[in-house]
Amino acid sequence: SPLQAEQLGTKRLEPSSAKSLLDIGTRKIFSSDHDIFRASARRFFQEEVLPFHAEWEKDGQVSRELWEKAGQQGLLGVAIAEKHGGIGADILSSAVVWEEQMYVNCTGPGFSLHSDIVMPYIANYGSEEQIKHFIPKMVAGKCIGAIAMTEPGAGSDLQGIRTYAKKDGNDWILNGSKVFITNGWMSDVVIVVAVTNREARSPAHGISLFLVENGTKGFIKGRKLNKIGLKAQDTAELFFEDVRLPASALLGKENKGFYYLMAELPQERLLIADMALASCEFMFEETRNYVKQRKAFGKTVAHLQ
Template identity: 70%
Template sequence: MASRLLRGSLRLWGGRCAPCPPRSARCSHSGGEHRLETPSAKKLTDIGIRRIFSSDHDIFRESVRKFFQEEVVPHHTEAYSNCTGPGFSLHSDIVMPYIANYGTEEQIKNFIPRMTAGKCIGAIAMTEPGAGSDLQGVRTHAKKDGSDWILNGSKVFITNGWLSDVVIVVAVTNREARSPAHGISLFLVEDGMKGFIKGRKLHKMGMKAQDTAELFFEDVRLPASALLGEENKGFYYLMQELPQERLLIAEIAVSASEFMFEETRDYVKQRKAFGKTVAHIQTVQHKLAELKTHICVTRAFVDSCIQLHEAKRLDSASASMAKYWASELQNSVAYDCVQLHGGWGYMWEYPIAKAYVDARVQPIYGGTNEIMKELIARDIVRDK
């Protein structure tokens, strides 16, 4: 019942917000220099969403799990690519759960209320110039100095990197470990710390409403309280949370596919050619039928994965299948929908053009689809 009420409130909130395309256009021109604070986070606060966060941390963690794992925000607000400026979904569905699941009571009290209010933007820094999908290739390292840590290294392609107030940084803390996976830790690095440098804002093909940046760490002194979770357990935390990230990508992909289909259906129903609307041409009707079928089947699979995730029964292979399949679908739907728009689909003023370029990154981040296939295949052939 509570879940249905929450979904209903979010639908109402989404419907009352300013239309996504104009807001996205403003963010695109500014390179993502819009914060989460107003109006989005304030409106969420006004309808009582913030009240799901309890001072009882067991209840709090369960609230975070239910709220974000159900993917209610992405399903209703991410259909048009991250129109709220910073990576809303990454901030809420990826960064906050790390702190909720592995943070100390002090870390939770320090960051979560501000992050919930949109006054503290979160990011997570995994990718490096020489380490993308292979997290065991991380070179950024932190060395003990008394009770403190000294952090050095660099990260790239970091969503919310430029506007971030706190970044979860993946770093090597034991170079003598029997494998890289046994020597990685996570740290909470705050904006303004000496030696923490924000580099270029990267100019991307799509997702222009998000800021994406390089980050550098030059002898950043971190207190012991900056360690997130246990020392040398970071890789295991990443493996626990990555299925949710991949499921989030799948949810965004299928929601974007639904959005593109609806935009295209409405367009062909009013666009005229050869004395009739394009929607009355048989080849167009057949293409619409194909798209609708593929999207509905994918929606059913992704929703089943979300249910498994809620029950804590989603495995890595299923999350990988969802991410791989839905992101490939998003790109094929984008291609066909631009084609059905004809020349206007190539014009930047049409949402379908933006959706087309935004789709391209989906098979790349969160682990490339080639890596997803490796994970799926490994699960198929391993002895059980």
């Protein structure tokens, strides 16, 4: 509980008082349980990710085996409720995973997007059948998730998307394209944001979400994109050409997709900010260690500043 966390946190150091910003046991928002989980996550990233990351950067993707190992380690779906098949921990436990990945400077695994962006949509808005079908497999790392919002002509402005799903009896026919989709190449299921009512009084009132599984006829994965960074992260173009989807592929209610996106985006932005901060902490410590060891003109660089 928050009270227990506060009580446990009274004896904890703030990072500014610790030997290193990466020390386990700092920050009063975390508890001893978080510390135990952090130690486990840190060991996983140091042993299962760091030694192989350079090779994955050449491949443009991580291995599927890594995803299943992460599932076995309990690092996926951490904050998803147990009743849905998740781990049932809190958002701070999810933050531990985000941060520890950044502390090894390995950006390839798309665990955070999979666990804390894609899965909450299914857990919060999905039907019982959708939850049972996807969540346990996603927690196990056997089903990789992605979300397809960005298009060549629409990114931050979600009301400008052109991908369109038209009703055909009880089915939907999906057409359009998406770009810069994280986990796109390896994805087994993609949440696709599409217009479903072109006559809506505003674009926000005519957007829906669909679950599109890999292998669905007309769902085409384009090339993995070459990027200046995040090279081991499989970022892809996705194309939808007359993709026929059953009514059961609709995630949540028809034309409510924009509201679901607005409800979930704040946590997604928090995730990105925390990962960016953790990455900065890692680079700060790398720099500090370097200037303490590197010698020039008979002194360490730190003594010349």
